[in-house]
Amino acid sequence: MHPSLVDTHTQIIPADTGRFPATLLEAMSFYGDPDVATRTLAAARWADAPECLHCHSRDRHFYISTRRIWKCRSCRKQFSPKAGTIFEDSPIGLDRWLIAIWMVANSEQRVSTYRLHRLLGVTQTTTTFMLRRIRLAIQARSSASERSAAIAAARAR
Numbered sequence: 001m002h003p004s005l006v007d008t009h010t011q012i013i014p015a016d017t018g019r020f021p022a023t024l025l026e027a028m029s030f031y032g033d034p035d036v037a038t039r040t041l042a043a044a045r046w047a048d049a050p051e052c053l054h055c056h057s058r059d060r061h062f063y064i065s066t067r068r069i070w071k072c073r074s075c076r077k078q079f080s081p082k083a084g085t086i087f088e089d090s091p092i093g094l095d096r097w098l099i100a101i102w103m104v105a106n107s108e109q110r111v112s113t114y115r116l117h118r119l120l121g122v123t124q125t126t127t128t129f130m131l132r133r134i135r136l137a138i139q140a141r142s143s144a145s146e147r148s149a150a151i152a153a154a155r156a157r
């Protein structure tokens with residue numbers, strides 16, 4: 001899992017909007033566009049400029065909108081912001097992933113697989129898989145920040 005996404009994934013600000021969705025309706029309209037979702041993930045991961053995952057070039061690449069990936073002119077390879085994240089190797093669109101993450105981060109009660117299944121129009125097997133990955137990522141993030149807090153506290157002594 002990519003560490004910067006573990007830090008930011010529960011507060012990913014949708015591309016072009018400049019703010020975090022306040023309601024489920026906003027989350028669905030902001031993240032619901034697959035291109036916005038891809039650019040949102042790219043911005044969360046790379047800030048200003050996408051970085052080629054193969055040769056680390058930051059300026060010699062272009063976006064292939066039909067496939068929602070970048071192609072590098074330096075090494076001629078393709079790369080996606082999904083690589084190395086919880087979204088990798090998943091046929092589920094990023095739009096659905098980001099909406100599911102928003103739900104988990106903004107629900108007072110535990111989000112059920114059934115509720116997510118009705119909301120996203122995918123099977124409950126799929127939403128079970130998604131929720132498991134999202135919760136593991138959140139746990140990994142909290143234990144990483146607990147660890148760094150413990151290290152900082154140990155150094156302060």
Ligand SMILES: [Zn+2]
Pocket residue numbers: 052053054055056057072073074075076077
């Ligand atoms: Zn490259």
